[in-house]
Amino acid sequence: IPKESVDVLIIGAGPSGIVAASHLNNQGHKIKVIEKSKFPRFVIGESLLPRCMDHFEEVGLIDCLKAEKFEVKSGARFLSKDIVCDFDFSKKHTEGWNWTWQVPRADFDNALAQELAKQGVSIEFELEATGVFFNSDGSSKTTVKTKTNEELTIEAKFIIDSSGYGRVLPRFLGLDKPSNIPTHSSIFTHVKDIKRPEGKEGTLITFDVIDKDTWFWVIPFSNGITSIGFVGKNSLFESYKGNITEIMNKMLKLSNYYYDRFSNLSFEFEPVHIKNYSKAVTKLYGKGFALTGNSAEFLDPVFSSGVTFATESGLLAAKLISKELNGECVNWKTDYADYISEGVTVFSSYVKEWYTGNLQTLFFHRPENLEVKKQICAVLAGYVWDKSNPFVKKHNRIISSMAHLIKMQKEEAT
Ligand code: FAD
Incomplete structure (x- = not known):
């Protein structure tokens, strides 16, 4: 040999x-x-x-x-029905790359x-x-x-x-x-984005939040192709009947915002389903x-x-x-x-709190707290070792505490 x-x-x-x-x-x-x-x-x-x-x-x-x-x-957009949460990497707590x-x-x-x-x-x-x-x-x-x-x-x-x-x-x-992260799966493919809108809207990376456990990604590339994918509980995918292409087509209806843009397009490859990733x-x-x-x-x-x-x-x-x-x-x-x-531990707190819904409460609460947003933005940019950021240092409790406060304020107001 x-x-x-x-x-x-x-x-x-x-x-x-x-x-x-x-x-x-x-x-x-x-x-x-x-x-x-x-x-x-x-x-x-x-x-x-x-x-x-x-x-x-x-x-x-x-x-x-x-x-x-x-x-x-240069950032990332999260949608929840008609509320938009836009992160701009140039407005973040930690010094570093803005894009x-x-x-x-x-x-x-x-x-x-x-x-x-x-x-x-x-x-x-x-x-x-x-x-x-x-x-x-x-x-x-x-x-x-x-x-x-x-x-x-x-x-x-x-x-x-x-x-x-x-x-x-x-x-x-x-x-x-x-892994101690809740079990989710994903189904995704690429499309020729022929209905892509002109300007920034067409190039924006977006996460369309369907519900607490389910979200849809849209990642436009400079070559005219866009990556689209769903993430959700294993049981969600199992609830759909048909082959993988049919399932993907049916799921597109979950996104009100994107359905028109991505419906009736042929997929660049048969959608891939990754379970328990x-x-x-x-x-x-x-x-x-x-x-x-x-x-x-x-x-x-x-x-x-x-x-x-x-x-x-x-x-x-x-x-x-x-x-x-x-x-x-x-x-x-x-x-x-x-x-x-x-x-990894900082990021896993964010992943866990995303699926408890607490982080989504922070993202979509209005009016926005711009200081909090800058601190979360630094985490989303990957600067998760900067202990001067309270959203890094106290990652394991700050999200749930703030979400709790927001819920209490809402209850008081009603
Ligand atoms: P890979 O990029 O996977 O490279 C490993 C290489 O090793 C491969 O080329 C493979 O062929 C080779 N290899 C495997 N076995 C052998 C062998 N026996 N001998 C020799 N070579 C071998 N990450 C992001 O940053 N952004 C995202 O948006 C994102 N979205 C994701 C969506 C889903 C649904 C999933 C499941 C993951 C996503 N990820 C995302 C994670 C991302 O796929 C990985 O974290 C990333 O590709 C890891 O890079 P790597 O270099 O470790 O491995």
Whole structure:
């Protein structure tokens, strides 16, 4: 069996793996990225957060993305019947990027991978990790399979598992654990947005809130295609009869605001139904490996945090591995797991409070409290480590307390 030896093997060429690889390459380490599929490939996760721009910029990947002219996302709009809650990233508590993009991931991930290859990184497609063996010192041998079923072995001092929904190491090492986020599913597709209105309305990313548990996303891309998708309780999807295309068409009627724009269009691909997408693991690192991005943890699409956590964790894992390769000591618990968990915990409070309805009460209460809005906006931009923001620091109780106050005020007024 042919053998190859590297400092770091990176499994998966999504945003997490690419950002990690780019940093390690910039630091002069010998790395290899293996990717199961052939790019460009579809993956869901099209609405980014400003925070991830910091990561692409830091590793030198922002210019190749700017050249793609993706649709600029400068905020996000939430609708609830006739109430509109518009977040503008330039009005947020924490300093940082005021904009990001809404992207077809096939093109976005491909642009990143091509740039990495241009920089001389060994990145190989249609190469799947099929098994791994760890030595006691943390070094490893990974078996990989080519598309013609040939096997080879890659020896590495470290592995970054950024295999996303492939969840390579969680599967091989038995690290999966049930997520404590309520079980929801999603059904989504792309359409040629031929009835797209002129101007800003046509390009706005919007979350149309149908009820406490159900919402509809609209993510227009600069190439004329728009991503549309529903999220709801598993039981909602089960209540519809018919094939997946029929179900999607029937569900479009749930959105009064968008029905005319998206009805009677043919779908670019058969709608995809992902059930129980929330994932969690028992540990984020071990001797000789780190889990990053979706391979580690995925909460819920509602605040578009997936790619940003993928790049945050990918970059941080790469920095720590680089330190260790340079002979420095790293405390993986405090410097990696605790830091990542802190951000995940803030976001999970928001996801939970979204589905209790408390956060929706804050979003749609009128008149708006502009100071509160700025603080929530910073969280929605991905700046979830800024403790000067009360909506970060007191994330586990501030939303329910404020929602409670609003309800009491309403009761008093009636
Ligand atoms: P991925 O982008 O999934 O990349 C992993 C790569 O690893 C893939 O290319 C895969 O082919 C490869 N791979 C898998 N197995 C192997 C193997 N054995 N060997 C080699 N390679 C392998 N996130 C957002 O930020 N915004 C959103 O709007 C958003 N919407 C979402 C909607 C839904 C319904 C769901 C379920 C998720 C959504 N997400 C969103 C989350 C987003 O999809 C992920 O968080 C993000 O893609 C994670 O990036 P990643 O780099 O970790 O993994």
